Amino acid sequence: MFKRIMVPVDLAHADRLERALTCAADLAKHYGADVVYVGVAAATPSSIAHTPAEFAGKLAAFADAQAAARGIPAVAHAVTSHDPSVDLDPTLLKAVDETGADLVVMASHIPNLTDYVWPSNGGTVAAHAKVSVLVVR
Amino acid sequence: MAETPDTQGIPQPEGASDLIETDYEIGQDNIETQIGPFGLDIHNPVFLISGLSVVAFVVYALLAPEQAGTFFGWLRPTLTSTFDWFFLMAANVFVLFCLLLIVTPMGSVRLGGAEATPDYGYPGWFAMLFAAGMGIGLMFFGVLEPAYYFGTPWGDEPLGVVRPFDENGALIAENVEEARRMALAATSYHWALHPWAIYAVVALALFSYNKGLPLSIRSAFYPILGDRVWGWWGHLIDTLAVFATLFGLATSLGVGAQQANAGLNYIYGLPNNITVQVILIVAITAVALVSVLRGLDGGVKVLSEINMVIAALLLVFVLFTAGAGAILTEFVAGLGAYAREVIPLSNPFGREDDGYREGWTAFYWAWWISWSPFVGMFIARVSRGRTVREFIICVLIIPSFVCVLWMAVFGGTAINDMIANPETSLVKANVIDAYKPELSLFAMLESLPLTAITSTIGIILVIVFFVTSSDSGSLVIDTITAGGKVDAPVPQRVFWCTFEGLVAIALLIGGGLTSLQAMVISTGLPFTIVLLLMCWAIWKGLVAERQHS
Numbered sequence: 001m002f003k004r005i006m007v008p009v010d011l012a013h014a015d016r017l018e019r020a021l022t023c024a025a026d027l028a029k030h031y032g033a034d035v036v037y038v039g040v041a042a043a044t045p046s047s048i049a050h051t052p053a054e055f056a057g058k059l060a061a062f063a064d065a066q067a068a069a070r071g072i073p074a075v076a077h078a079v080t081s082h083d084p085s086v087d088l089d090p091t092l093l094k095a096v097d098e099t100g101a102d103l104v105v106m107a108s109h110i111p112n113l114t115d116y117v118w119p120s121n122g123g124t125v126a127a128h129a130k131v132s133v134l135v136v137r
Numbered sequence: 138m139a140e141t142p143d144t145q146g147i148p149q150p151e152g153a154s155d156l157i158e159t160d161y162e163i164g165q166d167n168i169e170t171q172i173g174p175f176g177l178d179i180h181n182p183v184f185l186i187s188g189l190s191v192v193a194f195v196v197y198a199l200l201a202p203e204q205a206g207t208f209f210g211w212l213r214p215t216l217t218s219t220f221d222w223f224f225l226m227a228a229n230v231f232v233l234f235c236l237l238l239i240v241t242p243m244g245s246v247r248l249g250g251a252e253a254t255p256d257y258g259y260p261g262w263f264a265m266l267f268a269a270g271m272g273i274g275l276m277f278f279g280v281l282e283p284a285y286y287f288g289t290p291w292g293d294e295p296l297g298v299v300r301p302f303d304e305n306g307a308l309i310a311e312n313v314e315e316a317r318r319m320a321l322a323a324t325s326y327h328w329a330l331h332p333w334a335i336y337a338v339v340a341l342a343l344f345s346y347n348k349g350l351p352l353s354i355r356s357a358f359y360p361i362l363g364d365r366v367w368g369w370w371g372h373l374i375d376t377l378a379v380f381a382t383l384f385g386l387a388t389s390l391g392v393g394a395q396q397a398n399a400g401l402n403y404i405y406g407l408p409n410n411i412t413v414q415v416i417l418i419v420a421i422t423a424v425a426l427v428s429v430l431r432g433l434d435g436g437v438k439v440l441s442e443i444n445m446v447i448a449a450l451l452l453v454f455v456l457f458t459a460g461a462g463a464i465l466t467e468f469v470a471g472l473g474a475y476a477r478e479v480i481p482l483s484n485p486f487g488r489e490d491d492g493y494r495e496g497w498t499a500f501y502w503a504w505w506i507s508w509s510p511f512v513g514m515f516i517a518r519v520s521r522g523r524t525v526r527e528f529i530i531c532v533l534i535i536p537s538f539v540c541v542l543w544m545a546v547f548g549g550t551a552i553n554d555m556i557a558n559p560e561t562s563l564v565k566a567n568v569i570d571a572y573k574p575e576l577s578l579f580a581m582l583e584s585l586p587l588t589a590i591t592s593t594i595g596i597i598l599v600i601v602f603f604v605t606s607s608d609s610g611s612l613v614i615d616t617i618t619a620g621g622k623v624d625a626p627v628p629q630r631v632f633w634c635t636f637e638g639l640v641a642i643a644l645l646i647g648g649g650l651t652s653l654q655a656m657v658i659s660t661g662l663p664f665t666i667v668l669l670l671m672c673w674a675i676w677k678g679l680v681a682e683r684q685h686s
Contacts, residue, residue: 082434086627
C-alpha cells in the first residue's frame with residue numbers, strides 16, 4: 001500500500017520522537033516500504049552541526065542506526081532552510097515531493113491554546129500534503 | 138531523484154574551510170522550557186540580563202527624567218567632541234582595511250566554504266542590505282543634510298566653506314557653486330564608503346559559516362579571546378549588542394513616530410500629539426510582527442524588496458521632474474566633489490570646522506557604529522556564499538554609489554530650489570530660516586508636481602523603512618538571545634518585536650526618548666575599539682582560511 005515513508009526528524013530532540021519512529025518502522029515492515037528520515041537545518045552553525053555537510057552526515061548516521069536497530073531499509077534526506085522556525089512546514093511539504101514519499105509519519109505535541117495562533121507542524125503538514133499523513137501524538 | 142535521496146537538498150560539498158575546533162556546543166547554555174503554552178529556547182543568562190537591563194534603564198529614564206536627560210545629554214556631545222579624532226581615524230581605518238581586502242588575495246575567500254553558493258540573488262540581497270542598514274536615514278537626511286550644509290547660518294559649514302546667503306537671505310552669486318559642491322561632498326562623505334565599511338567589518342568578523350561558531354557577536358572575538366567567549370566575556374559582549382540594538386530600534390521608533398506625525402500634520406493637518414504617535418508605533422510594530430512571523434524569506438525579504446521598489450520609483454520621479462539631465466550632471470559632479478574632498482574631510486587633525494566635524498561627522502560615526510552589531514549581524518546572515526571581494530564590492534562600493542546618487546537627486550533638487558527661489562523656497566524656510574528637519578523632505582517635494590501623491594508615498598516609505606529595520610532587528614536580537622540559534626521558537630521573536638514597541642511607547646509617553654537615544658549613540662565609543670580589534674581578527678581568520686584551502 002505504501003512504498004516510501006517519510007519521517008521528519010529533529011536531531012536536537014530525537015528522544016521525543018520515539019513513538020513516531022517506532023510507528024513508522026512497524027508500518028514499513030508491514031507494507032515492505034522503505035523509510036526516508038528528513039532533517040531540516042539552517043546553513044548557520046547549530047547545536048547539531050557546524051556546517052550543512054556535517055548535518056547531512058549526522059542525519060545519514062541517524063538513518064543507518066535506525067535501519068540497523070529496527071531492521072528496515074532507511075535513507076536520510078537533509079534540507080537547508082534560511083529560517084527554519086518559520087519555513088519548516090513548506091520545506092517539509094517540498095521534501096515530500098523530493099523524496100517521492102507516499103506516507104508521512106510525524107510526531108507532534110498535543111494541541112493546546114497556542115495551536116489556534118501557531119498550528120503544530122504536524123497539523124499544517126497534514127492539512128496541506130497531497131499524500132497520507134499520520135500524526136503521532 | 139527519489140532513488141538516491143541522500144543529501145541532495147544541501148548545497149554541498151561545502152569545500153575547504155577553516156572550522157574552529159572548540160568544545161563549545163551551540164545551545165549548551167540554553168534553557169529549554171515551557172511557560173504556559175509557549176515553548177522557549179533561550180540563552181542563559183544573556184536573554185534575562187538583556188531583558189532586565191532594558192527594563193531597568195526604561196524605569197530610570199521614567200523615574201528620573203531630568204537626571205537621565207542631563208547626564209546622557211552631556212555624555213553624548215562630550216564623547217563626540219572629545220574623541221572626534223578617534224572616531225574619524227577609526228572610520229578611515231575601516232575603509233582602508235576593506236579596500237585592502239579587495240585587492241589582496243584574501244578577497245577570494247568564500248563565506249560559507251570554498252564551494253558554497255549564494256543564498257540570495259542580487260536584488261533580494263541588496264534590498265535587505267539597504268532596508269536594514271540605511272533606509273530610514275536616507276529618507277530623513279536626503280534633503281535635510283545637503284540643504285543644511287549648503288546654507289547653514291550656524292557656523293558648522295564643512296571645512297569652513299563660504300556661505301551662499303548674506304544676512305538678509307539674499308543670494309551671493311559667486312559663492313553658490315562652491316557651497317553646492319561642498320554640500321554634496323560633505324553629505325556623501327557621511328553616507329558612502331565610511332558607514333558601509335563599518336557594517337562590512339562587523340559582518341565579515343562574523344563569518345561563522347566558515348568557522349562553525351554560533352551566529353552571535355561573541356563569535357567575532359573567538360580569535361582574540363579563545364574559549365573565554367563562551368563565558369562572561371561573551372555574555373557581556375552579547376548583552377551589550379542586544380542592549381544597543383534594542384534601544385537603538387526603540388528610540389528611533391519613538392523619534393520616527395514623532396517625525397512621521399509632524400509630516401502627517403504638515404500634509405493632512407492631522408493632530409500632532411502623543412495619541413497619534415502611539416497609534417503609529419502600534420501600527421509599525423504590528424506590520425513588523427507580521428513580517429517576523431512570515432520569516433526571513435516570506436516577510437523580511439519581501440518587505441525589503443517592496444520598499445526598494447517604492448524608493449526607486451520616488452527617486453526616478455524626482456529625477457525626471459527635477460530635470461534628469463541636470464541632476465545626473467549633479468551626480469557626476471557629486472562623485473567628483475566626493476573624490477576630491479573625501480581626504481580633507483576625513484582628516485581628523487588641524488581643522489577648524491568643529492561644528493561639522495564634531496557635531497555631524499563624529500556623531501554619525503558613533504551612530505553607525507552603535508548600529509553596527511545589528512546591521513552587521515543581519516548582513517552576515519544573508520551573505521553566505523559570496524567571496525570576500527564580492528561581498529565588499531557589493532556592501533561597500535555599490536551602496537556608496539547609490540547613496541551618492543540619492544543625495545545628488547534629493548539634495549541637488551532641494552539646493553537648486555533654494556538657488557532658484559531664495560525668497561519663497563520651502564526647503565530654505567524649513568531648514569535654514571527655521572530648523573524643522575522632519576519637514577525637509579516634504580518641503581522639497583512641494584517644489585515638484587503631484588505633491589499630494591509623492592508626499593503620501595514619502596510618508597509610506599518612512600513607515601515601511603521603520604518596519605524593515607524593526608523586523609530584521611527583532612530577528613537579530615532573537616538569534617543573539619537564543620545563543621546563536623536561528624531556529625528558536627517563534628514566540629521569542631514576537632516577544633522582542635513587541636517589547637521594542639512597548640519600550641518606544643513608554644519612553645514616548647513618559648519622556649526620555651532623546652536621552653536614551655543619546656545613551657545608545659554613546660555606546661559607539663566602546664564599540665569603536667571593539668571594531669578595531671575585529672579588523673585584526675578578520676585578517677587572522679582570513680589568513681587561516683587561505684592556508685586551509
